[in-house]
Amino acid sequence: MKIVKDQIGREITLKQTPKRIVSLVPSQTELLYDLALENELVGITKFCVHPFHLKSTKTIVGGTKKVDFEKIKALNPDFILGNKEENSYDFLPELEKIAPTYFSDVNTIQNSVDLVLRLGSIFNRRTEADNLVHKIEFKLNDFKQFIKDKPTRKVAYFIWAKPWMVAGNETYINEMLQLNKFENIYKNMSRYPKVEINKIRHEGDPDVIILSSEPFPFKDEHALEIGTFTNRSITVFGDGEMFSWPGSRMLLAFDYFKELHTKLESHF
Structure with a gap:
């Protein structure tokens, strides 16, 4: 026991x-x-x-x-x-x-690593947990080298439409945004606040709008509607699993983030 x-x-x-x-x-x-x-x-x-x-x-x-x-x-x-x-x-x-x-x-990368190790201990899978954490840390350090010379861009990360909801502070998504040098224009709001898209320019007029693939199924019409209230934003449909799933999904997330930045660079 x-x-x-x-x-x-x-x-x-x-x-x-x-x-x-x-x-x-x-x-x-x-x-x-x-x-x-x-x-x-x-x-x-x-x-x-x-x-x-x-x-x-x-x-x-x-x-x-x-x-x-x-x-x-x-x-x-x-x-x-x-x-x-x-x-x-x-x-x-x-x-x-x-x-x-x-x-x-889990709100941070460290929380995610901690969870892997804790579960490894509980289920007598310490070797598997240690190996997984080692791979995650290797990928993370590689991505930090990739991102260090990239410009910081203002971003709004939407998770729901009507009511419009975004990722704010104290979330794993916000941690992933910071890692990507995306400055969250809603970082001063807690968790997943409701926002008014007609005020998005006043809130920070983001360079990039990310419409998450989960939990809401965003479509082109949503991108167009938000776009009418911004000056210069590039809108992308983001893979919500990569931004919001901690644990072993992180092994795929860092390569996905590299592809995302390459895609964005073609627009700026």
């Missing part, structure tokens, strides 16, 4: 190394797979799309905002993995009745 702390400071008692895991977060499902825990993973959400084959081999227990507690209970899990941002605190009392429940809280 051992006691571990999750990333929101809660103590969790584990009788043994977990063997039946339910993941309620897409990025963490992918991370568990990359930590060689596919066999231990018994339940996932309908949004857990990486790797794709898991949707046909694991039980779907709902979404990230609404889960089926009876389905989870029927799986007889000994560990449930959630996230402060993706899931609701309202879930906790019901989930804890079923199994020890771990909530992550």
Whole structure:
């Protein structure tokens, strides 16, 4: 038996190394797979799309905002993995009745690395976790060399339309924007605020507008609507997984960011 702390400071008692895991977060499902825990993973959400084959081999227990507690209970899990941002605190009392429940809280790259190492320890996958962190840090340092001479550009990162919502401060997305030398014009606003697009010039008139691929399906019409309120912005449809998924998705994110900057340079 051992006691571990999750990333929101809660103590969790584990009788043994977990063997039946339910993941309620897409990025963490992918991370568990990359930590060689596919066999231990018994339940996932309908949004857990990486790797794709898991949707046909694991039980779907709902979404990230609404889960089926009876389905989870029927799986007889000994560990449930959630996230402060993706899931609701309202879930906790019901989930804890079923199994020890771990909530992550990832707003920075260091938080992400910490999560990988913590899960590696909990699931007896320290070697896999150490190797993954080493690869992430190698890619990160390489990207920092790539980006160091790039100009800083003002940016607005949209996650929803009508109401229009953006990524603000205290988010993993904002950390990724800073890494890319994108100055978030909404960095003085907390989390995911609603904004009025007719005030975007007054807020900072960004050089680049990023319309995220998730959670909202932005289309050309949204890009055109926002564009009418800016002076010179370049609008791109960004891969939301690369900007918002911590964990092993970071191995792909840094190469994606390089491609994004190459694409943007052709417009300036």
